[in-house]
Amino acid sequence: MAEPILTVTGLSCGFHTEDGFTRVVDGVSYELNAGETLGLVGESGCGKTVSALAVMGLLPKPAGVVEHGEILLKGERIIESDARSLKAVRGKRIGMIFQEPMTALNPVHRIGKQLMEAIDLYEPEVYDAARSDRAIELLEQVGIPAPAQRLREYPHQLSGGMRQRVMIAMALAGNPDVLIADEPTTALDVTVQAQILELIEALQRTHGMAVIFITHDLGVVAQLCDKVPAFWQLLRAEESDGGGTARSAYDSSWFRQRPVWTKQRVSGVSLRHATASADASADSDGEACRTSFPRFVSTLLAELASGDRGRGHA
Numbered sequence: 001m002a003e004p005i006l007t008v009t010g011l012s013c014g015f016h017t018e019d020g021f022t023r024v025v026d027g028v029s030y031e032l033n034a035g036e037t038l039g040l041v042g043e044s045g046c047g048k049t050v051s052a053l054a055v056m057g058l059l060p061k062p063a064g065v066v067e068h069g070e071i072l073l074k075g076e077r078i079i080e081s082d083a084r085s086l087k088a089v090r091g092k093r094i095g096m097i098f099q100e101p102m103t104a105l106n107p108v109h110r111i112g113k114q115l116m117e118a119i120d121l122y123e124p125e126v127y128d129a130a131r132s133d134r135a136i137e138l139l140e141q142v143g144i145p146a147p148a149q150r151l152r153e154y155p156h157q158l159s160g161g162m163r164q165r166v167m168i169a170m171a172l173a174g175n176p177d178v179l180i181a182d183e184p185t186t187a188l189d190v191t192v193q194a195q196i197l198e199l200i201e202a203l204q205r206t207h208g209m210a211v212i213f214i215t216h217d218l219g220v221v222a223q224l225c226d227k228v229p230a231f232w233q234l235l236r237a238e239e240s241d242g243g244g245t246a247r248s249a250y251d252s253s254w255f256r257q258r259p260v261w262t263k264q265r266v267s268g269v270s271l272r273h274a275t276a277s278a279d280a281s282a283d284s285d286g287e288a289c290r291t292s293f294p295r296f297v298s299t300l301l302a303e304l305a306s307g308d309r310g311r312g313h314a
Contacts, residue, residue, distance in 0.1 A: 003075055005177050005210050006032040006055070006094075011069035013054045016062070023067070025051045030229045032178065037204070037211045039225030041218065048214045049099070052180045056096055057086040074177070091122050095176035097184050101163035105155040111166055112151030115139070115173070122174030138169040143199060161192035165199070172203065179204070180212045185220070197224065 008030050014023035025047040032038050040048040053059050054066055057078070071079040078089055090096075098104040106114060115135045119126055126134055132151070139147035142165040155163055164184060171179060181200060185193040197220065204211050213225060221228055 002033065004031040004033050004072075005074055006212075007070070007072040008051075008055065009070040009072075011051060011054060011071065012067040013050060013059060013065060013069075014067065015060075015064055021065075025054065028069070028229065030227065032210045032212065032227075034177075034210055035204070035208060036226045037213055037224050038227045038229070039221040040212060040214045041216070041221050041228055044216070049182055052096065052182060052212065052214060056090055056094060056180070057081065058090075091118065091171075091174040091176065093174075093176055094178045094180065095171035095174055096180040097164075097167050097171045097182060099182045099186060101160070101167045102155060104167060105163060107155055109154075110151065111153055111155065111158070115151070115166065115170055118170045118173040134173075138173060139166070141172065141203070142166075142169045143195075144169075159192075160188050161195065164188065164192075164196055168196075168199065168203070172207070175207065177209060178212065179209045180214070182214045183216070185215075185217070200224075 011028040012026045028051050042048055055071055116131050119131050119134050136147045144150055144165050185196050
């Protein structure tokens with residue numbers, strides 16, 4: 001069996017704050033093989049993006065800390081790599097499409113300058129006119145019309161869909177083995193969302209990349225993803241607001257459920273489905289909250305896969 005491109009084992013990380021250390025991601029594990037799409041799905045603030053930034057070595061310093069865990073890229077340990085080694089990984093081996101292209105792109109620099117900066121980092125052997133040609137080629141790959149003209153324009157002159165395509169082009173500049181797409185369809189209308197998703201699928205087939213897709217949209221997950229680890233808000237079960245109420249979107253009775261993992265597949269999507277023991281008490285570290293995959297998620301995925309619910313990207 002081929003070695004996974006990316007292996008994450010027991011990843012835990014968080015941030016130092018004025019109130020002490022706050023763990024954001026706790027014990028995340030998954031494997032990603034060549035050509036696969038892995039979906040990270042969960043509620044807002046549950047640690048999806050933070051886990052991806054940890055893989056890239058982009059947690060903000062000095063506040064962001066990886067407590068423990070293992071990250072292997074084609075068998076090579078990268079979690080404690082020095083700055084020079086990480087520079088060789090970012091973009092060249094793992095690319096990332098960041099959220100909100102209007103804020104990710106620099107508003108005072110032209111598209112061409114920003115795209116050619118990425119080319120210069122990942123392909124330093126490309127110079128001058130050849131670099132401009134490479135930038136035009138990347139924009140053509142992501143379906144932007146009149147690419148030579150777009151190089152001279154600023155981000156605000158492009159539509160939301162075009163800005164997102166520019167972000168994808170920048171992520172592809174290094175020909176990465178793994179592409180992390182962090183909610184790439186946020187704030188786009190349904191038609192443009194569909195175009196962006198189809199583009200990522202087409203580019204994945206062309207370049208043979210593995211893709212990590214971060215999203216809230218279970219319709220996207222059911223359509224695109226081969227594997228689905230679930231992320232849920234990490235809180236200790238005994239934490240309360242002083243009045244005995246759990247500080248979470250879930251009430252205290254939910255914390256008292258003990259998950260029992262089973263394997264099932266829904267239309268080719270591998271997922272972990274948690275059932276609960278009604279008489280179980282809460283674990284000391286909120287294990288029920290950390291690892292449960294509520295039934296409604298797998299039920300919804302099954303309905304989407306069977307066509308009981310209308311599919312869409314909205």
